[in-house]
């Protein structure tokens with residue numbers, strides 16, 4: 001779920017709201033639909049994106065003028081002229097889906113890496129300029145990291161993409177008599193699986209253009225050589241939704257009734273992980289090292305386009321950014337050990353560059369360094385949150401108080417949110433992933449709900465994108481503080 005950039009930055013990333021429209025430059029990391037929400041024919045120019053992202057976007061939204069886009073190649077650096085000072089931007093592979101990139105911005109505002117959606121790997125990170133790789137004890141060069149924290153609090157080990165693809169291939173090897181291999185890989189971002197299967201079995205793959213238009217388009221852009229037009233091909237892409245299980249069960253029953261070898265159905269997805277919770281008769285979690293068959297006959301493999309929690313922690317240790325802002329709600333960056341240990345309120349110097357990023361220039365929203373206590377950090381957090389360019393943003397965390405305090409963050413869900421089990425949290429993560437990459441789970445349970453506070457007061461705090469504090473300070477007073485800071489009193 002993309003977030004708005006703070007007021008002090010001249011560009012937007014993946015957001016197409018009226019607020020973002022007022023920015024002078026726009027960046028699109030990739031063409032998943034949740035990153036195109038609000039994208040309209042009158043979107044502001046210029047929009048920087050890779051060629052593949054541009055083409056996929058134009059296919060989704062044919063009313064858009066191609067001339068709105070400025071193409072930027074993976075690995076390429078462009079200097080953007082801006083009235084407040086030129087800045088450079090470098091596009092780096094995000095290991096997420098075709099055309100997906102992270103953007104590294106370097107300018108007066110500091111050094112900012114925006115990951116968009118990403119599956120961070122050493123290959124991705126080593127494309128960054130060397131100065132961003134911190135040795136132990138060395139000074140960091142990265143001021144702000146806008147990070148895809150989708151699995152920031154998921155304790156389950158997610159196999160690497162390579163491992164998941166190997167599992168798909170092994171599953172096919174183990175079923176040599178299957179007359180048809182149906183691969184439920186019709187989502188943008190699953191093309192790698194199809195390419196590797198095609199290479200391994202030296203075969204083309206049939207994709208029904210009418211049923212899987214997005215998959216057909218992305219493959220015709222990045223690997224047209226693997227596409228077959230023969231509907232009787234052994235390898236076929238099938239839709240994961242709707243009702244894959246029912247379709248598979250019917251085909252398998254038909255083969256059994258005719259005493260013929262059964263076809264093979266394989267579905268790589270992140271949703272498989274949450275399954276263990278739903279199966280009361282089979283309480284263990286899903287196996288993650290090999291494909292597993294469900295009761296309908298579909299073989300499942302865990303495949304993720306987002307970084308696992310260990311990958312996030314490892315990347316943070318390497319980059320050691322000063323601040324981490326999660327682009328995925330709610331407050332997921334605060335779950336990461338690195339953020340807990342290094343992104344604290346102690347960094348909130350009154351003359352720190354962060355105030356400029358927030359569009360506050362030299363105004364000092366915090367009265368004096370001496371006054372930086374728990375209470376004033378609370379105030380400054382609210383001031384900062386109010387200065388953010390319009391809601392929906394996530395988190396910088398301080399650990400000054402027993403109850404974590406967040407800057408620019410959405411409100412926490414309440415005490416029960418913290419006590420949720422890893423698997424419950426994971427199920428909730430699935431709901432988020434579902435919005436972007438996949439159809440929803442049958443019954444994803446949202447974890448926790450605030451109950452201790454008056455509903456309208458909670459709503460008010462949340463509308464300011466700050467946590468519901470304990471005890472509640474005077475909101476009126478804090479709003480007044482915010483107003484005074486903005487008008488420079």
Ligand SMILES: [Zn+2]
Nearest residue numbers: 030032117436
């Ligand atoms: Zn995405």
